[in-house]
C-alpha cells in the first residue's frame with residue numbers, strides 16, 4: 066500500500082490534477098490542506114482521500130497506479146476496523162456488536178499522506194497538533210518516523226515498527242465511553258528526511274463535518290460514574 070501511494074503522489078501534477086477537488090462529497094480526492102485559507106500555516110504534506118465504507122468508489126474511479134492495492138487494502142482495513150469495534154465493545158463489558166450497530170461508527174475513509182522532504186522544518190509541521198474527531202483511526206506508516214503523541218505534556222515519538230499499525234482513539238470514542246478511552250493529541254513533524262508516507266483510515270466519517278451531538282452510552286454511566294462534560 067505504501068508503494069502504491071508513493072506511485073500516486075510521485076506522478077506528474079498534471080495527472081494528479083484530475084483528482085484535485087474541495088468537493089467532499091466526491092469519493093476519491095487529491096488535496097493538500099483541508100483548512101486552506103483558514104489556518105495560519107500550511108501543513109507540509111499532500112493527501113489522497115478515498116471512501117472505504119459503506120459505499121466505496123467504483124475501482125474505475127481510483128488512480129490506475131494504485132487501484133488494485135487500494136481496493137485490497139480498503140477491504141482488509143475495513144475488516145480490521147470492524148474487529149476493533151467489536152473488541153472495544155467487549156472491553157467495556159458491552160455486547161460485541163454494540164459499536165458496530167451504531168451506523169456512524171461503521172463509516173470509513175482513508176487519507177494517504179505524502180510528506181515531502183522539508184528544507185526548513187522548523188517553520189512548519191507535517192500535520193499540526195490535533196485529536197482525531199472520530200471513533201478510531203488505523204495508521205500505517207513507513208520507516209521514516211515523525212509521528213508524535215502528547216503524553217503528560219511531553220511530545221513522544223511513535224517509532225515505526227515494521228508490520229505494525231498504530232491505533233488512535235478519537236474524540237467520539239472518548240465521548241461515548243464517558244472518558245474510558247482517551248482521545249490522544251498527536252502531530253507529525255516536518256523533516257529534512259523524506260518523503261514520509263502514511264495511510265490513516267478513519268472510522269467514523271468526519272466528512273462532511275456535521276453538528277451531530279454525541280452522548281455517553283447509558284450502560285457506562287452510574288452514580289459513581291456520572292457523565293463528563295467531554
Ligand SMILES: O=C(O)CCC(=O)C(=O)O
Nearest residue numbers: 192204206212253263265
Ligand atoms: O501521518 C500520520 O502518521 C498521522 C496523520 C494524522 O494524524 C491524521 O491524518 O489524522
Ligand SMILES: [Fe+2]
Nearest residue numbers: 195196197251
Ligand atoms: Fe490524526
